[in-house]
Amino acid sequence: MMADLNFVHYRNYRFDGFLFVRVTGIDLGKVKSITYTLHQTDGGHRQQLDSRIVRSQADSRNLDDYGCPITFQVQGTSGSFSITPTVTWLASAGGGNQVFPPLVFTIQPGESTRSILDKVPVDQSAGRRKREAEPARTAGKVPAAFALHDGVLQGSPEINDRPPIGPLIVKFGPGGRERLAADMLPASASRLVALWPVIANVITLHPFVDPNLQDPGDNRPEVLAPYWRIEQPASMFNDTFIELAKTLAALDYVEGVHFQPPSEDDPNLLAAGAAAVVATLFTGGVVYLGQRANDNAQRTPDFEVLQTYLDEPGPAHKGLNIRKAWEKDVKGQGVRVHLTDGGLYPDHEDLRDSPLIRVVVPGSNDDPLHGTLSSGVMVATANGFGVTGICHAAELYLYHNRAGAATQSALLRRVIPGDVVVFNREIADPSVPGTRLPTLHAPSWWDVMDALVARGAVVVCAAGNGHRESNHKVGAVQGYGLDMGSWQYFDNHGDAGAIVVGACDSWDGKPAVFSNYGYPYRMLNAWGDSVVTTGAIKDKDLQVRPGTNRDYTDFYNGTSSATPIVGGALSLIQSYAMEQHHVYLNSDQMHLLVMASGYQDATLPFRETLPMGARPNVEGALNLLDRILGGGRFFRQ
Numbered sequence: 001m002m003a004d005l006n007f008v009h010y011r012n013y014r015f016d017g018f019l020f021v022r023v024t025g026i027d028l029g030k031v032k033s034i035t036y037t038l039h040q041t042d043g044g045h046r047q048q049l050d051s052r053i054v055r056s057q058a059d060s061r062n063l064d065d066y067g068c069p070i071t072f073q074v075q076g077t078s079g080s081f082s083i084t085p086t087v088t089w090l091a092s093a094g095g096g097n098q099v100f101p102p103l104v105f106t107i108q109p110g111e112s113t114r115s116i117l118d119k120v121p122v123d124q125s126a127g128r129r130k131r132e133a134e135p136a137r138t139a140g141k142v143p144a145a146f147a148l149h150d151g152v153l154q155g156s157p158e159i160n161d162r163p164p165i166g167p168l169i170v171k172f173g174p175g176g177r178e179r180l181a182a183d184m185l186p187a188s189a190s191r192l193v194a195l196w197p198v199i200a201n202v203i204t205l206h207p208f209v210d211p212n213l214q215d216p217g218d219n220r221p222e223v224l225a226p227y228w229r230i231e232q233p234a235s236m237f238n239d240t241f242i243e244l245a246k247t248l249a250a251l252d253y254v255e256g257v258h259f260q261p262p263s264e265d266d267p268n269l270l271a272a273g274a275a276a277v278v279a280t281l282f283t284g285g286v287v288y289l290g291q292r293a294n295d296n297a298q299r300t301p302d303f304e305v306l307q308t309y310l311d312e313p314g315p316a317h318k319g320l321n322i323r324k325a326w327e328k329d330v331k332g333q334g335v336r337v338h339l340t341d342g343g344l345y346p347d348h349e350d351l352r353d354s355p356l357i358r359v360v361v362p363g364s365n366d367d368p369l370h371g372t373l374s375s376g377v378m379v380a381t382a383n384g385f386g387v388t389g390i391c392h393a394a395e396l397y398l399y400h401n402r403a404g405a406a407t408q409s410a411l412l413r414r415v416i417p418g419d420v421v422v423f424n425r426e427i428a429d430p431s432v433p434g435t436r437l438p439t440l441h442a443p444s445w446w447d448v449m450d451a452l453v454a455r456g457a458v459v460v461c462a463a464g465n466g467h468r469e470s471n472h473k474v475g476a477v478q479g480y481g482l483d484m485g486s487w488q489y490f491d492n493h494g495d496a497g498a499i500v501v502g503a504c505d506s507w508d509g510k511p512a513v514f515s516n517y518g519y520p521y522r523m524l525n526a527w528g529d530s531v532v533t534t535g536a537i538k539d540k541d542l543q544v545r546p547g548t549n550r551d552y553t554d555f556y557n558g559t560s561s562a563t564p565i566v567g568g569a570l571s572l573i574q575s576y577a578m579e580q581h582h583v584y585l586n587s588d589q590m591h592l593l594v595m596a597s598g599y600q601d602a603t604l605p606f607r608e609t610l611p612m613g614a615r616p617n618v619e620g621a622l623n624l625l626d627r628i629l630g631g632g633r634f635f636r637q
Contacts, residue, residue: 174253341398
């Protein structure tokens with residue numbers, strides 16, 4: 001039978017011994033399982049190395065099986081390998097087996113040690129092309145903002161006028177939780193009991209990740225195992241809770257403490273939703289349905305011409321040169337994108353017909369507009385009306401921002417090498433609530449990003465929108481972003497490998513004044529204003545109809561708009577790398593490629609390096625990749 005299946009096969013640009021295969025296509029829903037058979041060819045001799053069967057989600061109902069992904073590990077640093085897929089069809093599709101052509105991997109000598117820029121001359125004299133690389137400056141095991149509360153117990157601190165500051169998140173070293181439990185006992189005569197005599201009666205430790213969210217035998221979420229949660233006792237003032245946190249941080253078996261960002265829910269409240277079988281599109285929460293008949297009769301205009309961030313840079317706006325990638329059929333096919341955001345209007349007319357959108361952690365759907373705005377930027381359907389997503393042929397997996405540990409665990413379970421992960425969220429440190437910071441300010445989120453990058457994912461994280469209120473004590477000026485390389489209350493835990501995204505002005509590409517900047521490791525930037533997408537922003541709409549499912553705006557802004565734009569652009573680059581060259585790029589390789597090919601407009605006076613990296617030039621990055629790998633649809637000398 002003629003089957004609409006596309007086998008995506010790839011390995012890392014710097015070969016590490018792993019070979020990957022996934023499947024896309026309309027007929028994936030008819031597949032029961034796929035047998036993958038691995039061979040190596042050496043000197044004309046073909047030898048079978050392995051054979052494995054992978055079930056399809058259509059049969060198992062397990063989201064992890066979607067696309068029938070397989071990973072093989074081979075020995076050696078070069079060689080010729082092939083993987084032959086044999087599809088077993090569901091009985092409802094006629095049953096039987098079908099053998100597909102082998103997928104070939106040719107690994108040349110030296111490919112296990114090569115760098116992304118080995119073959120491309122880069123002007124190292126241009127300081128703006130150099131990435132800043134400063135050492136981590138977190139001094140201890142507590143957030144830097146704790147310094148604002150030194151000596152607070154000696155008066156009536158302002159901190160007690162705020163809402164409860166907890167819960168407290170504690171990261172233990174090996175055996176640390178058990179040692180704390182022992183030290184809390186009144187008979188232990190420990191230093192802890194001497195300072196806090198009734199501590200065992202006041203606090204209780206809860207697992208940071210609900211055990212119901214963990215699959216037996218799956219150790220991928222283990223990065224979160226050291227974290228435990230302590231709720232703030234109702235009778236305990238904020239200043240006292242901070243002092244308790246400092247006491248716990250001083251214990252030699254505690255690696256660090258921080259307060260849970262106020263935007264996150266209790267992870268246990270979301271366990272049931274996260275563990276449920278996930279359907280295509282949104283299956284829980286608030287859904288707004290129904291339009292008036294006369295509104296349905298009036299077709300939505302095509303707003304794609306207004307999406308000027310897709311264009312080449314011109315005198316009026318500085319786009320990302322995306323349309324030229326589309327012209328050569330680079331639209332995101334074969335790439336998996338994971339987006340953490342606020343929710344979704346699942347029946348929006350530009351999203352509802354996509355078979356490629358899946359909600360993994362539904363949450364409360366408390367901010368469906370924000371998630372709809374972001375999803376439209378990335379994957380709105382190319383249907384001739386409304387808007388068109390940057391990587392509209394990619395698979396999109398949605399996770400709720402407020403789900404906290406449930407989202408973190410789900411990402412650790414489901415992200416595979418080559419995936420693009422977009423953290424479109426900002427957080428506030430409870431000690432400095434008027435300032436918005438990137439998610440990796442929080443240690444548990446930093447650990448998750450670090451683990452995903454180590455796995456081979458491209459991780460993108462919003463820089464945050466700076467100070468929402470002025471505060472002379474912390475050097476905050478309302479409406480201005482902060483320098484993450486020098487602002488003393490940003491916790492720099494080191495290089496997690498993530499790409500932090502700042503917002504630039506659409507008309508000249510300069511840094512937007514409200515955007516954070518200066519992250520010491522990797523940054524890119526994109527538009528923080530005038531972004532056309534799905535969803536309506538009050539008084540800033542292109543089209544508003546009754547309900548929410550036909551709304552569009554040209555006013556999406558902030559690092560909230562910049563982050564999905566960059567995520568979509570990098571997904572196009574990853575798609576082409578996989579499809580054309582059968583390689584994937586990790587976070588560092590992707591950043592190097594985009595920095596070498598991107599637009600260097602985001603400059604600041606008296607600063608040698610770009611304060612928020614380059615703005616991606618998608619067509620330019622694809623050309624550079626072809627030059628590195630020696631041929632392709634965008635190759636030109």
